Amino acid sequence: MQLKGKVALVTGGTRGIGLEVSTRLADRGADLILVYKKDIENAEAARESLEQRGAKVQLVQADLRKPDGVDAVFEEVRSGLDQIDILVLNAAFGTMGAVDRMGRYSWRASYDTNVLSPMLTARNALPWLKKKGGVITAISTLGAHTAYPTYVAIGSSKAAMETLIRYMAFEWGEYGIRANSVAAGPVETRAIDWFRYPDAVRIFTAKKGLAGRMGLPADIAEVAVWLCTDESRWIWGQSIIAEGGILCGVDFAEWKGNETPSASAGDPNAPTSIDAESEATEGGAA
Amino acid sequence: MTTTCRRFEGQVALITGASRGIGAGVAKRLAAEGAAVAVAYNTGVSNAEAVVQSIRDAGGEAVALQADLLDPKGARKLIAALREHHDRLDVLVPAAGHAEIKKLEDMDIDTWQGSFAIHLDAVLETCQAAYPLLQESKGRIVLLSTVGAEAAFPGFAAVGAAKAGLQSLMQYMASEWIRKGVRVNAVSCGTVDTGILERWEIGPRVRAFVEQKTVGLGIGKPEDVAPIVAFLAAEESRYIVGHSVIADGGMTLGIDFEEWVHEAYGKDAKL
Numbered sequence: 001m002q003l004k005g006k007v008a009l010v011t012g013g014t015r016g017i018g019l020e021v022s023t024r025l026a027d028r029g030a031d032l033i034l035v036y037k038k039d040i041e042n043a044e045a046a047r048e049s050l051e052q053r054g055a056k057v058q059l060v061q062a063d064l065r066k067p068d069g070v071d072a073v074f075e076e077v078r079s080g081l082d083q084i085d086i087l088v089l090n091a092a093f094g095t096m097g098a099v100d101r102m103g104r105y106s107w108r109a110s111y112d113t114n115v116l117s118p119m120l121t122a123r124n125a126l127p128w129l130k131k132k133g134g135v136i137t138a139i140s141t142l143g144a145h146t147a148y149p150t151y152v153a154i155g156s157s158k159a160a161m162e163t164l165i166r167y168m169a170f171e172w173g174e175y176g177i178r179a180n181s182v183a184a185g186p187v188e189t190r191a192i193d194w195f196r197y198p199d200a201v202r203i204f205t206a207k208k209g210l211a212g213r214m215g216l217p218a219d220i221a222e223v224a225v226w227l228c229t230d231e232s233r234w235i236w237g238q239s240i241i242a243e244g245g246i247l248c249g250v251d252f253a254e255w256k257g258n259e260t261p262s263a264s265a266g267d268p269n270a271p272t273s274i275d276a277e278s279e280a281t282e283g284g285a286a
Numbered sequence: 287m288t289t290t291c292r293r294f295e296g297q298v299a300l301i302t303g304a305s306r307g308i309g310a311g312v313a314k315r316l317a318a319e320g321a322a323v324a325v326a327y328n329t330g331v332s333n334a335e336a337v338v339q340s341i342r343d344a345g346g347e348a349v350a351l352q353a354d355l356l357d358p359k360g361a362r363k364l365i366a367a368l369r370e371h372h373d374r375l376d377v378l379v380p381a382a383g384h385a386e387i388k389k390l391e392d393m394d395i396d397t398w399q400g401s402f403a404i405h406l407d408a409v410l411e412t413c414q415a416a417y418p419l420l421q422e423s424k425g426r427i428v429l430l431s432t433v434g435a436e437a438a439f440p441g442f443a444a445v446g447a448a449k450a451g452l453q454s455l456m457q458y459m460a461s462e463w464i465r466k467g468v469r470v471n472a473v474s475c476g477t478v479d480t481g482i483l484e485r486w487e488i489g490p491r492v493r494a495f496v497e498q499k500t501v502g503l504g505i506g507k508p509e510d511v512a513p514i515v516a517f518l519a520a521e522e523s524r525y526i527v528g529h530s531v532i533a534d535g536g537m538t539l540g541i542d543f544e545e546w547v548h549e550a551y552g553k554d555a556k557l
Contacts, residue, residue, distance in 0.1 A: 166539065167540075169501070169536060169539055170501055170536070170539050171501075173500075173502045173536050173539070174501060178502065185525070210528065211524070211525060211527055212464075212465070215525055222522040222523070223522070223523065223525070226523075231513040231514075231516075231517060232514065232517070233510060233513075234476075234506045234510040234511065234514065234533045234534070235514065235531065235533045236501070236503065236536035236539055237502075237536055237539040237540075238531065238532050238533075240526065240531055241529050242523075242525040242526045243525070243527075244527055245460060245461065245464055245527030245528045247528070248457050248460050248528035249457065249458075249461050251461065
């Protein structure tokens with residue numbers, strides 16, 4: 001029970017990777033403040049299962065994309081558990097689309113959720129985190145380190161978030177606050193369906209990722225929770241990439257050259273032009 | 287040790303350079319989590335025996351194995367010696383190494399080649415020799431690198447360049463061997479208090495810099511590196527493949543202008 005007596009605030013903590021993180025934090029003895037967007041039934045179910053694991057759980061409903069939504073969370077924290085030792089910045093949003101089709105609204109929505117909100121959330125949590133030298137762990141994406149088709153709004157905003165995390169570690173190190181990110185490869189969550197062709201991502205990841213399979217929320221949560229514990233005390237301001245080895249390189253022995261079906265001859269940026277096979281091959285050049 | 291988990295119960299771990307410093311810290315940590323540990327050393331027999339004794343005193347299992355990894359047959363002999371004690375190998379941590387400070391204008395070929403021989407050639411040979419056993423156990427290799435491979439710290443070129451090579455070797459091993467179930471990663475360390483600072487003329491300045499300029503933990507101890515190696519050797523990190531994790535307590539995180547603010551605007555000036 002290495003986290004007994006600690007309280008963790010997890011944004012988006014009631015589903016997907018966030019719920020896996022919450023579960024592991026609870027198993028290590030932490031109490032939880034879980035911020036969710038709107039699905040109260042799902043949030044209540046998460047609360048119930050986490051309470052059965054022995055955690056005190058405070059649920060906070062908020063739209064973190066709005067600055068006053070962030071402020072409202074911390075009003076509730078003050079009147080609730082009134083303690084934050086661990087902050088997990090997990091809530092994310094993104095619109096899929098190629099650069100030449102990216103609209104201002106979609107772009108802003110990604111940056112508001114993935115960059116502005118983590119900054120405001122961490123700033124609000126700072127007075128609590130300062131008390132005993134807290135930990136901040138953010139969930140990022142491999143798309144911040146390489147490029148996927150139509151992923152620019154998410155990938156580039158998460159790259160900004162990772163840099164933000166580095167600055168937090170730099171500026172708040174003097175308070176003993178440690179901040180790091182986990183950059184996740186393709187993971188089997190609801191978000192995978194944001195891709196127009198999720199099966200292409202699945203095939204690519206299984207074939208080209210060295211681990212030979214899609215990531216599971218638990219794979220990422222294990223790393224994130226470890227970063228929240230004292231075990232990782234010497235890691236400051238880093239982004240740990242957990243992607244099953246996709247970035248490692250290309251095995252030319254698997255390169256079929258002209259045998260590979262080509263992407264449709266039309267607009268190369270259109271997500272519709274990606275079929276499973278060409279994605280699997282071309283994506284492997286990352 | 288505060289850990290209560292026993293992630294390496296029933297497993298065998300081989301650590302080279304384990305008679306002192308980071309290697310010794312890793313050996314003790316893995317043993318505390320249930321691994322039967324082989325403590326490989328070259329010349330530090332009494333140190334190695336002390337590491338083995340402290341592991342046994344704590345209720346762990348350990349054996350000291352002598353190996354000269356600069357000998358072309360050294361790595362194969364080491365694995366043969368390991369096989370006399372154990373019929374399996376689950377975790378390999380090649381930690382043998384040394385660091386000599388020498389600026390490039392004074393660099394001689396022996397210092398240069400010596401660094402590559404121990405940090406790169408010997409690691410390749412050790413991993414190759416261990417590979418058949420690691421395949422059988424779906425084993426893990428955790429290499430030890432340095433932030434001197436990611437950035438330049440004048441005087442550190444022989445180690446930095448060799449470790450940069452090691453990080454590339456790490457990726458190649460990861461990509462060629464993962465399909466056989468062997469997972470390879472590295473920890474890229476900042477300044478670790480292993481006694482090496484006392485042997486360098488520049489050591490006190492390194493210590494002063496890291497202690498004064500690091501926003502986080504600054505100088506690390508082997509006990510700060512060991513849990514990171516253990517994590518990368520454990521099932522928890524299963525989705526991390528072919529990466530070098532920077533662990534330096536924040537030493538290379540950024541540049542603090544405070545000193546120059548004071549120089550330019552007086553010591554009462556604030557950022």
